[in-house]
Amino acid sequence: MKPGKIIIIVLAGFLAISCKSQYDALLKTADVELKYNGAMNYYNAEKYLKAATLFDQLLLPLKGTEKDDTVQFYLGLSNYKFGDVTTAEANFETFVQVYPRSPFTEEAKFLRIECLYDGTYRFELDQMPTYKTMSAINEYLYEHPNSKNIKRCRDMLVDLQERLDKKSFEAAKLYYTIEDYRSAAYALKNVLKENADNQYREEIMYYIVAANYHYANNSVPEKQKERFMALIDEYYNFVSEYPESKYKKEVDGWFANAQEYTTKK
Numbered sequence: 001m002k003p004g005k006i007i008i009i010v011l012a013g014f015l016a017i018s019c020k021s022q023y024d025a026l027l028k029t030a031d032v033e034l035k036y037n038g039a040m041n042y043y044n045a046e047k048y049l050k051a052a053t054l055f056d057q058l059l060l061p062l063k064g065t066e067k068d069d070t071v072q073f074y075l076g077l078s079n080y081k082f083g084d085v086t087t088a089e090a091n092f093e094t095f096v097q098v099y100p101r102s103p104f105t106e107e108a109k110f111l112r113i114e115c116l117y118d119g120t121y122r123f124e125l126d127q128m129p130t131y132k133t134m135s136a137i138n139e140y141l142y143e144h145p146n147s148k149n150i151k152r153c154r155d156m157l158v159d160l161q162e163r164l165d166k167k168s169f170e171a172a173k174l175y176y177t178i179e180d181y182r183s184a185a186y187a188l189k190n191v192l193k194e195n196a197d198n199q200y201r202e203e204i205m206y207y208i209v210a211a212n213y214h215y216a217n218n219s220v221p222e223k224q225k226e227r228f229m230a231l232i233d234e235y236y237n238f239v240s241e242y243p244e245s246k247y248k249k250e251v252d253g254w255f256a257n258a259q260e261y262t263t264k265k
Contacts, residue, residue: 022038023038023042023050026038026039026054027053027054027057032058032061032062035054035057035058036054036058036062036067036071038054039051039054039055039058039071039074040074042054043055043074043077043078046081048078048079048081048082049078049082051074051078052075052078052079052082052084055071055072055074055075055078056075058071059071059072059075068099069095069098069099069102069103069104070104072091072094072095072098072099073095073099073102073104073107073108075091076088076091076092076095076108076111077111079091080092080111080114080115085114085115085118085119086115086119088111088112088115089112089115089116089119092108092109092111092112092115093112095108096108096109096112106144106147109136109140109143109144110140110147110149110153112136113133113136113137113140113153113156116129116132116133116136117133117156117160119133120133120160120163122163123163123164123166123167123170124167124170127163127164127167130160130163130164133156133160134157134160134161137153137156137157137160138157140153141153141154161199162199165195165198165199165200166199166200168191168194168195168198169188169191169198169200169203169204171187172184172187172188172190172191172204172207173188173207175187175211176188176207176210176211179214181211181212181214181215181218182211182215184207184211185208185211185212185215185234188204188207188208188211189208191204192204192205201241202241202242202245202247205234205237205238205241205242206238206245206247206251208234208237208238209231209234209235209238209251209254210251210254212227212230212231212234213231213254213257213258215227215231216228216230216231216258217257224261225261225262228258228261228262229258229262231254231255231258232255232258232259232262235251235254235255235258238251239251
């Protein structure tokens with residue numbers, strides 16, 4: 001190995017040991033001011049885990065001082081930037097409860113929302129975190145109507161509502177998938193009763209028509225006329241709202257079959 005490379009390796013090792021020793025010294029020191037400055041330096045150097053550990057050690061020593069809220073806020077911020085959103089959310093929630101009038105309070109509320117949002121799941125999974133996040137966002141918007149974070153909050157709400165809409169739609173459509181058409185029509189109508197503004201309204205109404213058609217088509221002869229008449233009602237509901245729908249040709253075909261059957265019989 002060349003001498004130059006040996007020197008570089010030794011120097012790098014020395015610096016690593018030096019940095020480690022410095023951090024270990026800060027962890028052990030009783031000098032609160034030194035530890036506080038060290039925590040801030042690590043935060044500014046983007047060494048967020050080390051910063052968080054030091055800020056956590058400062059919670060009790062600085063409790064009741066002018067730096068009390070700063071330490072608690074930067075503890076949450078360090079955990080957030082490190083990527084531990086679960087711990088950060090808890091930090092920010094505590095901060096808001098303990099320091100409702102701090103200059104950091106609004107930002108702590110918003111960052112808690114970001115943590116909650118990051119902890120939500122895909123539409124197929126449990127949506128309780130989604131409801132919790134939406135509640136926190138609505139509370140924030142009510143309390144801070146002029147916040148710089150308004151657009152971000154509204155974008156999150158749109159995304160979260162879309163997940164809820166999709167979950168309810170897909171759960172109802174499952175009956176259609178397994179060919180239980182009567183239950184499908186009932187479940188899909190209930191989705192719109194619960195939320196008429198569901199973002200999948202067109203698809204839901206299409207599947208209501210489809211479910212009614214297949215239910216009538218597969219019925220015993222003595223029940224078909226009545227059920228095709230129900231299909232015709234749902235067809236008119238659909239085309240009155242979506243006259244240019246991509247499903248128009250298909251539902252027109254079902255409607256024509258239903259008309260032919262009811263007229264003939």
